[in-house]
């Protein structure tokens with residue numbers, strides 16, 4: 478998968494994409510990221526990329542021309558077609574389902590804005606979809622782009638070793654929150670590891686983990702819990718959890 482990032486701070490993305498799972502995915506050739514700086518496509522000595530907003534008001538707006546030229550150069554760098562995604566609070570919320578959809582594409586172009594945003598005419602002409610990573614305002618789209626890159630990178634085939642299996646994560650196969658995790662030491666002043674996890678009874682362990690995922694989703698994110706979609710076994714597990722919780 479190829480990801481091109483249009484940003485005034487391409488070095489920011491290179492840093493994020495260079496470490497951990499994403500860095501390893503790049504080393505393994507599963508993913509490549511390429512930064513493009515609109516300032517390199519801005520005309521004139523000042524290499525101007527922003528200007529004052531029509532209608533007045535604080536801050537600056539990113540201009541059409543440098544972005545349009547930069548996007549054209551990015552597009553031309555590879556023959557694979559790619560949606561242009563603009564990161565902004567006005568976008569559709571990013572979900573794991575959307576991440577899975579994006580991760581299946583051969584290529585993405587991520588447009589990161591700064592200042593107050595981007596001239597609407599550029600967005601209307603060049604952007605295929607807007608995505609938001611949450612209902613809050615950031616100083617630039619780069620952090621949101623880094624989130625998208627991380628989320629899609631870890632879904633690339635071969636990015637995660639078995640031990641890091643993505644399947645166990647929340648929002649993966651089933652949209653539930655993750656179960657609790659424990660490691661050595663088994664006994665600590667902060668408490669004991671649940672005995673079931675040390676029992677070697679894999680069926681009991683799987684049952685406990687499923688019940689914890691169901692219970693935690695019910696307690697913390699009931700909005701994610703579509704009880705209708707739960708299997709009969711899941712509903713029984715959740716009911717048992719609720720009974721225990723109430724006593």
Ligand SMILES: NC(=O)c1ccc(N[C@@H]2CC[C@@H](O)C2)nc1
Nearest residue numbers: 564565590609610611615617621
């Ligand atoms: N929640 C988000 O995904 C998000 C994305 C971008 C952003 N800020 C940039 C700066 C100017 C404009 O391009 C938008 N804030 C929040």
